[in-house]
Amino acid sequence: MTIIYLRVRLGISGPGTDRENMAEVCIVCEGSGLRIVQENGRQVARSCECLLVRRAARMLERARIPKRYEHCSLDSYESAFRGVNKTLTAAHMRARKFVEGYPIESGGTGLLLTGSIGVGKTHLAVGILQAVIAERGASGLFWDYRELLKEVQNSYNQGVQATEMEILRPICNAEVLVLDELGAAKPSEWVWDTVAQVLNSRYNDRRTTIITTNYANIAPLGVEPGSNGQLRASMREETLGDRIGERMRSRLQEMCLVVEVQGEDFRQKIKRASFA
Numbered sequence: 001m002t003i004i005y006l007r008v009r010l011g012i013s014g015p016g017t018d019r020e021n022m023a024e025v026c027i028v029c030e031g032s033g034l035r036i037v038q039e040n041g042r043q044v045a046r047s048c049e050c051l052l053v054r055r056a057a058r059m060l061e062r063a064r065i066p067k068r069y070e071h072c073s074l075d076s077y078e079s080a081f082r083g084v085n086k087t088l089t090a091a092h093m094r095a096r097k098f099v100e101g102y103p104i105e106s107g108g109t110g111l112l113l114t115g116s117i118g119v120g121k122t123h124l125a126v127g128i129l130q131a132v133i134a135e136r137g138a139s140g141l142f143w144d145y146r147e148l149l150k151e152v153q154n155s156y157n158q159g160v161q162a163t164e165m166e167i168l169r170p171i172c173n174a175e176v177l178v179l180d181e182l183g184a185a186k187p188s189e190w191v192w193d194t195v196a197q198v199l200n201s202r203y204n205d206r207r208t209t210i211i212t213t214n215y216a217n218i219a220p221l222g223v224e225p226g227s228n229g230q231l232r233a234s235m236r237e238e239t240l241g242d243r244i245g246e247r248m249r250s251r252l253q254e255m256c257l258v259v260e261v262q263g264e265d266f267r268q269k270i271k272r273a274s275f276a
Helices: 002-010 018-022 049-062 086-101 121-136 145-154 164-173 189-204 240-244 246-255 266-275
Strands: 034-039 042-047 110-115 140-144 176-180 208-213 223-225 231-233 256-261
Touching: 049 121, 086 110, 086 121, 086 256, 110 121, 110 246, 121 140, 121 176, 121 208, 140 145, 140 164, 145 164, 145 176, 145 189, 164 189, 189 240, 189 246, 208 256, 240 246, 246 256
Parallel strands: 110 208, 110 256, 140 176, 176 208
Antiparallel strands: 034 042, 223 231
């Protein structure tokens, strides 16, 4: 990651938390936060790059990236091994291009990463979030979709001080939001209303949203007639339209560029290798 590169170049060592950074001394500015440079034949003071490193470290701490995914970067994403599915390579390139063009080229447009389980969608999403923070000076948040719904639902408990709006406000206002595993919770009108509130707010404010989902990006397929005149759900996998409603799925097409990621389940592959 860029932040690690800057820390090495500037002589700042350690894990990178803000508290630890305060005790470290940059070899360029010797802790002053300013560096002296020559401009037009005279010496002037300019902000040292170590300030950018420290700011990025603070933003990463506040991004709520789970420890399980802290290691995920675009550099560590595997997309060049033998037999790789072409969509992984294309998605990796799309992610890098997104970071390089942020925020001018994206203009508030995010990414919708779709595909089967275990192909690295979350890895890509977190890698993008870490990169735009470290390389582009952005701020952002990571939220698991199910955890978000649980937090909102818990706010209705009289013993909890946080209100629904207090929970949703920073999510709606985040510069970059990663919403992981959209559609994973059982659909209901309450779920749809919560999704609509978040996505509509971010759409109207042109804020960048990066979404992962295990569901195919197609409309609900409805039901088929069953035996004895009864209706039954068709024997098929559910779609993203089934899980969040067609209106919100359609809204996502305006908010995000759809990137499909397919391939072998990495988690199962690693598990099999560990038993080999």
